[in-house]
Each structure stands twice: as C-alpha cells, then as structure tokens.
Amino acid sequence: MLPPEVFVVTEQVQGQLTPVSFELLGAAKKLAEEMGGASISCVLLGADIRDLGEDLASHGADKVYLAEDQRLALYQNEYYALFLTKFFKKQQPEVVLWGATAISGELAATVAARLETGLSAHCSDLHLNEEGLLVQVVPAFGGKVLGDILCPSRRPQMATVKTGIFSSLSKGEGAGEIIYEDTSILDGCSPLLKTLKVTKEKDRDTSLKEAAVVVGGGWGVGSGENWTLLERLSSLLGGAVGCTRPALDEGWTNGEHTMIGTSGITIKPKVYIGIGISGAIHHLVGIKDAEMIISINKDAKAPILSFSDYGVVADFKKVLPGLIEKIEELS
Ligand SMILES: Cc1cc2nc3c(=O)[nH]c(=O)nc-3n(C[C@H](O)[C@H](O)[C@H](O)COP(=O)(O)OP(=O)(O)OC[C@H]3O[C@@H](n4cnc5c(N)ncnc54)[C@H](O)[C@@H]3O)c2cc1C
Incomplete structure (x- = not known):
C-alpha cells in the first residue's frame, strides 16, 4: 500500500509558477483521494520564491518544500538534479509527479536515472490499481492505443503529466506549511553546463x-x-x-x-x-x-x-x- 503522501515537482520560470504546477496539484489531489485522504506535498526550486510557495500552499499543497538559493534562480540541470536526487532519497516517496514540459521532462529523466527508477512520459491519466500501484496511462500510436504503465518494484513511481489534462485546484483549497530545505549540497558542484539567461521565444x-x-x-x-x-x-x-x-x-x-x-x-x-x-x-x-x-x-x-x-x-x-x-x- 502507498503511504499517504503524493509528491509533486512544481516549476517556476522567470519567477512565475508555470500553469502545469497547479494542474499537478489537481492530479495529486485525485490520487490522494483514491488513497483515502493522503496529503499532497510539493517541492519548488528557485531564488526569492517565498511568495510562490505561499501560492502553492493556498492551491491545495499540504506541505511546500522550498529550495531557495540564488544558484537555483534559473533552471540548471546539474544543480536541480543534484538537489532533487538527495531530496527524494531523504523523503523516500512512493509517487512523484512532474510536468511534461521541456524543463521537467529533462529534469525528471535525470533524476529517475540517478534514483534508478522508472519514468513514464506524457501521461494523460493517472490512477491506482487494486494493489495500490500507480497506473500511468500513456497514449501511443497517435492516441489509438492507451498503454497502462506500472513501476512494480522500483521507487518512487514517477510520471510526467501532459499539460491541460488535470484541472488546477482553486485558490483557498488549503493553507499548507512551508518548509525550507538545506541547499548546501550544491557547494560541491561545478556545473559543466550553465543556463545564463532565459528569453521568451517568438510565438x-x-x-x-x-x-x-x-x-x-x-x-x-x-x-x-x-x-x-x-x-x-x-x-x-x-x-x-x-x-x-x-x-x-x-x-x-x-x-x-x-x-x-x-x-x-x-x-x-x-x-x-x-x-x-x-x-x-x-x-x-x-x-x-x-x-x-x-x-x-x-x-x-x-x-x-x-x-x-x-x-x-x-x-x-x-x-x-x-x-x-x-x-x-x-x-
Ligand atoms: C481524439 C483524437 C484527436 C487527434 N488529433 C490529432 C491531431 O490534431 N493531429 C494529428 O496529426 N493527429 C491526431 N490524432 C491522431 C490521428 O488519428 C492519427 O493517428 C495521426 O494523424 C496519424 O499520424 P501519422 O500520419 O504521422 O502516422 P501513421 O498513420 O502511422 O502514418 C505514417 C505514414 O508514413 C508512411 N511512411 C512510413 N515510412 C515511410 C517512408 N520511409 N517514406 C514515406 N512514407 C513513409 C506510411 O505509409 C504511413 O502512411 C488524433 C486522434 C484522436 C483519437
């Protein structure tokens, strides 16, 4: 049986939470209800993100873990993956949900490899089976076939979720706790690749x-x-x-x-x-x-x-x- 907690990796770009972050809380709520009332935890990385954390806490997250550090202001794969790998090794979650975005798609794959667990990409639905395992529904062959993917033995069970599938929770659904995480693990890392700036691409x-x-x-x-x-x-x-x-x-x-x-x-x-x-x-x-x-x-x-x-x-x-x-x- 799953322990009563669903984890969500939320994301910010240029100091704004991405819409999928809120949709993931909606997905987590659905799973939490199927588990008979599990709590919803999310993690957010960035700099000066207290306000964003409070926003997540008021949109249904019971616990918001913040990794607040100037080195995390922009998405940096090596820093982000290093922090999250350690974080999830400590938390030992059963289920972790990510957005199927360019950033989280890459990050989830890096973290999955380091945790030696599976990852289903672009899920269009999620639910639990009778054994309490996460069923990760992935469309294939142009949507003609829906595949149910299970991760029976490795943990956490991880999935990236397509945008626009789950509804966001309304503001005011909960008033979660904010928890600051130690980021000193980044001190020993000299990233080979560095994001210098983010510019909005032409539409x-x-x-x-x-x-x-x-x-x-x-x-x-x-x-x-x-x-x-x-x-x-x-x-x-x-x-x-x-x-x-x-x-x-x-x-x-x-x-x-x-x-x-x-x-x-x-x-x-x-x-x-x-x-x-x-x-x-x-x-x-x-x-x-x-x-x-x-x-x-x-x-x-x-x-x-x-x-x-x-x-x-x-x-x-x-x-x-x-x-x-x-x-x-x-x-
Ligand atoms: C509700 C719903 C909504 C959908 N919305 C969309 C949508 O918005 N857009 C969309 O595109 N699809 C959509 N689909 C999927 C759609 O039904 C088709 O499955 C899809 O368009 C097929 O894509 P395809 O032609 O690339 O692939 P296939 O149907 O697999 O065709 C591949 C083709 O490539 C040819 N081929 C293979 N090798 C070569 C080669 N070497 N040289 C030349 N030709 C080759 C084959 O002969 C074949 O005709 C939707 C499906 C559903 C159910």
Whole structure:
C-alpha cells in the first residue's frame, strides 16, 4: 500500500509558477483521494520564491518544500538534479509527479536515472490499481492505443503529466506549511553546463500559422535524425515545420504547439508538404485550407495522396536528400 503522501515537482520560470504546477496539484489531489485522504506535498526550486510557495500552499499543497538559493534562480540541470536526487532519497516517496514540459521532462529523466527508477512520459491519466500501484496511462500510436504503465518494484513511481489534462485546484483549497530545505549540497558542484539567461521565444504558433510553406512530418519519418531533413528543407524554403500526433509523441518536434489537426493548430500555407503522413482525418482538418498540398508516402494507398494536389509514392529518404541538394544548388 502507498503511504499517504503524493509528491509533486512544481516549476517556476522567470519567477512565475508555470500553469502545469497547479494542474499537478489537481492530479495529486485525485490520487490522494483514491488513497483515502493522503496529503499532497510539493517541492519548488528557485531564488526569492517565498511568495510562490505561499501560492502553492493556498492551491491545495499540504506541505511546500522550498529550495531557495540564488544558484537555483534559473533552471540548471546539474544543480536541480543534484538537489532533487538527495531530496527524494531523504523523503523516500512512493509517487512523484512532474510536468511534461521541456524543463521537467529533462529534469525528471535525470533524476529517475540517478534514483534508478522508472519514468513514464506524457501521461494523460493517472490512477491506482487494486494493489495500490500507480497506473500511468500513456497514449501511443497517435492516441489509438492507451498503454497502462506500472513501476512494480522500483521507487518512487514517477510520471510526467501532459499539460491541460488535470484541472488546477482553486485558490483557498488549503493553507499548507512551508518548509525550507538545506541547499548546501550544491557547494560541491561545478556545473559543466550553465543556463545564463532565459528569453521568451517568438510565438512559434504564430510563425507556423503564418508560414507560406509548411513541411509536415509524421510517424513515417522514423527518427529524430531523419527529422533534421525536414528542418533543412523547411529552412531552405523559408518555411516552418509542423507534425502529426505520433511524431509529437516521439519527441521529434519542437513541441505541442507544432501539432497540426483537430487537437492542434489549423494552418493555411501556400504550400504544405506532408512527409510520412498517412492522412488521418484528425490531421487533414488542420491542412485542408492549404493552397497546395504535396505529399510523399511510400504507400500508394495512403489517404493523404488522394487529398493532395501532387503525390510522390516513394520512400522519402530516397527523395528528400536529392530535393534538398537541388534547392541548395538553385539558392
Ligand atoms: C481524439 C483524437 C484527436 C487527434 N488529433 C490529432 C491531431 O490534431 N493531429 C494529428 O496529426 N493527429 C491526431 N490524432 C491522431 C490521428 O488519428 C492519427 O493517428 C495521426 O494523424 C496519424 O499520424 P501519422 O500520419 O504521422 O502516422 P501513421 O498513420 O502511422 O502514418 C505514417 C505514414 O508514413 C508512411 N511512411 C512510413 N515510412 C515511410 C517512408 N520511409 N517514406 C514515406 N512514407 C513513409 C506510411 O505509409 C504511413 O502512411 C488524433 C486522434 C484522436 C483519437
């Protein structure tokens, strides 16, 4: 049986709590109720974060552990992982939830490796089974299949949770205790990599929505290495890269905002080039307003081909390098 405590790793960027931090408290509350009234603890790292801690305490956290240190002001993987590994070795939690964000995704993986435990990424649901184990539900194959992942023997059971799945708790749900943690473990660490500053990136949704040429990649692209071919093509054409759900789930793309379709964005480029995409209706609704659709698919029966103005039936790996070379010659 799980002990009555669920841990959440909250995050701040530039002194602001990220929305997923509050959603994680919502997820923790659901699990805490399934456990018959467990408490919810969260940990936050940063500098001058007392106010943020109080905010978390008033949004349902029973205990808020703060690692307050100037060295933690910006996300630094080595410092953050060092602190959290020690912290969780001390706390011995059964369950730890993280946001499926760029920062927490990387950090959770580092900490999971150091704690020698498992980690399920991008969970869309969480619940306990009859044995009290955390069931980590992960969508696969473009959401067609939901996989239940268990971590039966290693501890803690850790999961990153997709943003926008769980509801945040309202302000006023609880008045938790604030506990300051010792950060002197950082003294012996000289990080090889250091974040110097955080700058807000141009809204990439807008750049994808406004691009005259969009190169879309799907499951058929096959790997992150192959994905660089799409990025090269798009940059030569002054365009942007979008993706399907499976390509997003594989982590080949720049993030959720690049997914095109019913659950993603709708685009209206002059030219859309779909590569390794079957043409599921969920994706097609996002590209139907493109002025011209070109697709490359090795299966002549792929639905996207009949939706396209021009279709190439081929392995894209045999087509793209030559196309890129030709465009480079002409530019
Ligand atoms: C509620 C719901 C909402 C959804 N919302 C979205 C959404 O917003 N956007 C979205 O995209 N999906 C969405 N999906 C998923 C959607 O239904 C499809 O599963 C998904 O679009 C399929 O992606 P795909 O074409 O990349 O993969 P697949 O369907 O697996 O197709 C891969 C294609 O690549 C081709 N291929 C393989 N290797 C090569 C090669 N070497 N060269 C050329 N071609 C190759 C194959 O022939 C195949 O046609 C949603 C699903 C659900 C249930």
